[in-house]
Amino acid sequence: MRFKELVFLLKIDEEELLEKLYEEGFFNFAIEENKEGDRLLRVYLREGETLPSFLSNWKILDERLTTPKDWMVELEPFEIVEDVVVDPTEKVTRTDKIVVKLSPGVAFGTGLHPTTQMSVLFLKKYLKKGDRVVDVGCGTGILAIVAKKLGASYVLAVDVDEQAVEVAKENVQKNSVDVTVKRSDLLSEVEGVFDLVVSNILAEIHLRLLEDVSRVTHEKSILILSGIVDTKEDMVREKAQKKGWNLLERKQEREWVTLVMKRS
Numbered sequence: 001m002r003f004k005e006l007v008f009l010l011k012i013d014e015e016e017l018l019e020k021l022y023e024e025g026f027f028n029f030a031i032e033e034n035k036e037g038d039r040l041l042r043v044y045l046r047e048g049e050t051l052p053s054f055l056s057n058w059k060i061l062d063e064r065l066t067t068p069k070d071w072m073v074e075l076e077p078f079e080i081v082e083d084v085v086v087d088p089t090e091k092v093t094r095t096d097k098i099v100v101k102l103s104p105g106v107a108f109g110t111g112l113h114p115t116t117q118m119s120v121l122f123l124k125k126y127l128k129k130g131d132r133v134v135d136v137g138c139g140t141g142i143l144a145i146v147a148k149k150l151g152a153s154y155v156l157a158v159d160v161d162e163q164a165v166e167v168a169k170e171n172v173q174k175n176s177v178d179v180t181v182k183r184s185d186l187l188s189e190v191e192g193v194f195d196l197v198v199s200n201i202l203a204e205i206h207l208r209l210l211e212d213v214s215r216v217t218h219e220k221s222i223l224i225l226s227g228i229v230d231t232k233e234d235m236v237r238e239k240a241q242k243k244g245w246n247l248l249e250r251k252q253e254r255e256w257v258t259l260v261m262k263r264s
């Protein structure tokens with residue numbers, strides 16, 4: 001697949017940039033420093049994809065067509081939380097840790113982001129062997145694969161983005177795990193009842209998810225919501241409470257908040 005690469009001079013600090021890109025659900029970018037010490041932002045657009053709105057009045061320094069392998073960073077294996085290793089090299093053979101073989105492709109979810117790491121941390125804590133789990137907004141499928149490796153009996157991974165669905169399917173195969181992956185706008189294509197729902201998306205999207213999540217859960221189900229910028233935490237918590245979800249735990253890293261809730 002061809003991407004359009006656009007290069008900008010990075011004019012704001014990195015944290016602010018990450019927040020803005022993340023809020024727009026835009027994950028294909030890289031930051032680098034040139035020889036002069038200027039920080040450059042490279043963004044990669046698929047055909048028909050529009051530029052994140054805040055960049056529309058930034059000056060474009062350079063523009064070219066490229067393919068993902070031109071710009072995808074080669075990652076080393078790394079432990080994203082204790083005893084969970086993400087292995088893009090597919091060479092790690094340790095059996096004392098949960099190893100997730102992962103190629104990020106063009107989807108979000110390398111395990112480097114704190115929102116993913118907090119989700120994994122809470123999966124380790126709250127998932128019980130034999131649970132039925134749904135991962136809403138699966139990206140690379142990282143959370144779904146971890147859930148299966150933690151002992152879930154059935155795992156469904158859904159994403160609204162066709163590319164993410166393809167990447168997640170590849171990663172599921174690479175890990176030889178039994179995880180069902182399909183395209184779905186939130187829970188629109190999801191039937192059945194789940195013991196645990198995990199979703200690392202954005203606060204606004206969680207509000208929509210909360211409208212429907214009771215349909216696929218029971219009184220004791222656990223709901224892990226990640227990807228919430230701290231300024232929007234109250235909004236999500238209020239909606240969750242209205243829908244009968246009680247807070248069990250929260251964790252914050254930098255500006256990112258993850259909430260764990262239960263219905264009773």
Ligand SMILES: C[S@@+](CC[C@H](N)C(=O)[O-])C[C@H]1O[C@@H](n2cnc3c(N)ncnc32)[C@H](O)[C@@H]1O
Pocket residue numbers: 025107108109110111115116119136137138139140141142143158159160161164184185186200201205227
């Ligand atoms: C931040 S990524 C999370 C990826 C991975 N689960 C992780 O934790 O690293 C959010 C994902 O949600 C997907 N997404 C956004 N809106 C969605 C929707 N309405 N329904 C399903 N997936 C959605 C995006 O395509 C993206 O892959």
